[in-house]
Amino acid sequence: MVACILIPGFELRAALRARPSLALRPAALAPAEGEEPLLGPVTAAAEAKGVKPGMRMGEALATCPELVLVDQDPSAAEQAWEEILRRLEDCGIAVESGDLGCVYFETRGVERLYGGVEAALRRALAAVGSAWDPRAGAAGRRFAALAAANVARPGQVLIVADERTREFLAPLPLALLPLAEQRRRELEELGVRKVGELAGLPGGAVAERLGPDGRRAWSLARGRDRGRVRGRRAPAEIVETLEFPEAVGNELTLRRALAVLVERLLGRSERGERFLRKVALSATLVGGGSWRRQLTLREPFAEAGRLRTALGPKLAELPAPVLKLKLEALELTESGGQQLALVRPEGDELHGMLREGLRQVKASTGEGGVCTVVEVAPWSRIPEQRALLVARDD
Amino acid sequence: MVADSGTAGTARRAGRLNAPRPVHVEPELDGAPRRVNRRGVALVREEWRVVDRWWTEEPVHRRYFDVVLEGGENAVVYRDEEAGGWFSQRGV
Numbered sequence: 001m002v003a004c005i006l007i008p009g010f011e012l013r014a015a016l017r018a019r020p021s022l023a024l025r026p027a028a029l030a031p032a033e034g035e036e037p038l039l040g041p042v043t044a045a046a047e048a049k050g051v052k053p054g055m056r057m058g059e060a061l062a063t064c065p066e067l068v069l070v071d072q073d074p075s076a077a078e079q080a081w082e083e084i085l086r087r088l089e090d091c092g093i094a095v096e097s098g099d100l101g102c103v104y105f106e107t108r109g110v111e112r113l114y115g116g117v118e119a120a121l122r123r124a125l126a127a128v129g130s131a132w133d134p135r136a137g138a139a140g141r142r143f144a145a146l147a148a149a150n151v152a153r154p155g156q157v158l159i160v161a162d163e164r165t166r167e168f169l170a171p172l173p174l175a176l177l178p179l180a181e182q183r184r185r186e187l188e189e190l191g192v193r194k195v196g197e198l199a200g201l202p203g204g205a206v207a208e209r210l211g212p213d214g215r216r217a218w219s220l221a222r223g224r225d226r227g228r229v230r231g232r233r234a235p236a237e238i239v240e241t242l243e244f245p246e247a248v249g250n251e252l253t254l255r256r257a258l259a260v261l262v263e264r265l266l267g268r269s270e271r272g273e274r275f276l277r278k279v280a281l282s283a284t285l286v287g288g289g290s291w292r293r294q295l296t297l298r299e300p301f302a303e304a305g306r307l308r309t310a311l312g313p314k315l316a317e318l319p320a321p322v323l324k325l326k327l328e329a330l331e332l333t334e335s336g337g338q339q340l341a342l343v344r345p346e347g348d349e350l351h352g353m354l355r356e357g358l359r360q361v362k363a364s365t366g367e368g369g370v371c372t373v374v375e376v377a378p379w380s381r382i383p384e385q386r387a388l389l390v391a392r393d394d
Numbered sequence: 395m396v397a398d399s400g401t402a403g404t405a406r407r408a409g410r411l412n413a414p415r416p417v418h419v420e421p422e423l424d425g426a427p428r429r430v431n432r433r434g435v436a437l438v439r440e441e442w443r444v445v446d447r448w449w450t451e452e453p454v455h456r457r458y459f460d461v462v463l464e465g466g467e468n469a470v471v472y473r474d475e476e477a478g479g480w481f482s483q484r485g486v
Binding site (some may be wrong): 081147220371374380381382384385386387388389390 | 408410411412413414442446447454462483
């Protein structure tokens with residue numbers, strides 16, 4: 001069976017660890033700087049006063065003037081989540097981490113160890129710790145397990161038998177399905193509010209009306225979900241930190257600090273001859289907040305210059321002066337992923353490489369970043385009349 | 395299944411290749427450019443006129459100059475004799 005452990009509002013809970021007294025007061029996770037002013041998760045006290053996650057900040061403060069906005073602390077949240085994943089791994093569970101606060105695993109590997117599915121889930125809940133109010137769900141399919149964990153109360157284990165999956169999913173709200181807000185609203189306007197109501201519609205009609213996302217949601221609603229759980233590879237533990245004597249906001253100084261961190265990280269003996277695949281840059285900000293960016297490198301490498309080039313632009317996103325800068329190697333690989341070619345590529349292979357290159361340019365520059373020159377009047381004496389630049393969409 | 399009619403394929407944007415860009419030119423008495431965007435002109439390599447579409451509502455009358463700037467850069471600029479103003483179609 002597939003199991004899911006869920007900690008609703010994980011980012012808020014992680015941020016509240018530094019201010020535990022707020023957990024019992026109306027509090028909500030503030031939106032990140034530059035994002036739409038919508039609230040993140042809220043405490044039970046805030047919910048009791050009518051504040052809901054996703055509410056506009058102005059509306060929430062008008063509804064509950066004593067609401068406390070808690071700054072996001074992504075670095076602390078990542079760290080707390082990593083600790084939880086490691087505690088689960090220490091119990092012999094091969095975890096696949098979804099978003100923060102949601103983890104999946106196959107129970108097959110630990111059922112015999114702990115004496116059944118329920119006992120294994122109870123062990124997993126204990127490993128997470130009751131302070132996080134985790135809940136567990138298990139089912140034959142991944143989505144049903146997530147739904148079961150959503151329905152379970154804190155500390156509860158809910159197991160859904162295979163033959164009852166559709167029946168279990170039917171009365172649940174559409175919000176559980178991975179559908180865009182607009183699509184969900186469209187469905188609600190059509191009178192479809194429950195998972196079971198969506199499952200009852202003909203698949204072809206759903207696909208025609210809602211496209212591939214709708215079709216996928218429909219499959220999930222019918223309990224047809226082939227998503228497998230893949231245990232993660234244990235992360236590398238190579239971390240370099242630089243503390244400043246006073247807060248630094250100057251980008252040039254930060255770039256120099258980054259260069260030092262990169263040199264130190266690449267010089268660590270634990271890295272050996274391995275290449276970096278995934279790195280994280282995080283900072284402790286003046287005033288107590290934190291900031292973190294993860295970066296998966298397109299191809300693994302271990303060159304200081306390239307790493308500085310890849311991470312440098314992220315420093316411009318720092319919202320406040322920095323007290324501490326940290327660079328972590330999250331994933332390392334044995335090979336650089338580059339192979340010398342014996343024969344020069346040609347024909348379809350060359351076209352494929354060109355297409356892939358164009359796709360990457362388009363991904364980094366956005367729509368209209370790649371164009372084709374189309375001759376429309378090559379005979380014209382007026383230069384701008386001869387050809388058009390047409391954005392490629394393939 | 396019906397394709398989404400709002401895909402990028404139906405609304406592809408097109409732009410002109412070599413579209414003229416306004417440029418600041420200080421001309422000599424004979425009309426040839428002396429400075430282009432505050433950079434001196436070292437040499438005028440070629441000069442020609444394009445007169446076209448005189449039979450339409452939007453006639454084209456341009457005086458083109460292929461110049462080499464002091465930094466060694468090559469540029470093609472023209473003066474629009476119909477509407478006035480200078481434009482660049484290559485370089486600068």
